[in-house]
Amino acid sequence: MTEDVGAGRPAMILVGGPQGSGKSTFARRHFRPTAIVSSDRCRAMIADRESDISVSGEAFELFHFIIGLRLRHRRLTVADSTAVRREARRDLLQIARRHGVPAVLILFDVAEERAYAHDTGRARRVGRPVIREQRERLQEALRTVHEEGFDRVYILGEDEVAKGMVTVKE
Secondary structure: OEOOOOOOOOOEEEEEOOOOOOHHHHHHHHOOHHHEEEHHHHHHHHHOOOOOHHHHHHHHHHHHHHHHHHHHOOOOEEEEOOOOOHHHHHHHHHHHHHOOOOEEEEEEOOOHHHHHHHHHOOOOOOOHHHHHHHHHHHHHHHOOHHHOOOOEEEEEOHHHHHHOOOEOOO
8 A cells, every 4th residue: 555645735544453463663654753643652741650540531632732733734634542442532533623634544453463563562562451441442343334434444454564565645
């Protein structure tokens, strides 16, 4: 799959999927660092640790705020969050609509074992139960996500993620 997603134009690109699915690595490979707004990074900005879920509510306020500011200034914005819950995707879609920019959703549908293997190699691990729950929520989302109102929806499976077959140009 080769697409120009947001090439030279303001857009919100939501990369979502279970922890360890490759979404953050994908974002770093395809977009400039200033375009990426990470929910984990917002947690760290508040509490000095990405894993401090006690500040998740405030971290998501900051996450949405920064995304809104970037879109107001007509900047390509990549929202890096699991986004496995419909409400999370809806909130981000509403921000994009409020700013009149296209909303693109890229979901990472990889096997639990792959996500878990990646998770075990990271400094901040979430563990198998969290990955399993997020993957189950993703599977639910895959049944209806095309009806949620995104301008484009891409589902990247194991092969696309492993082979890096996606080209996204800024």
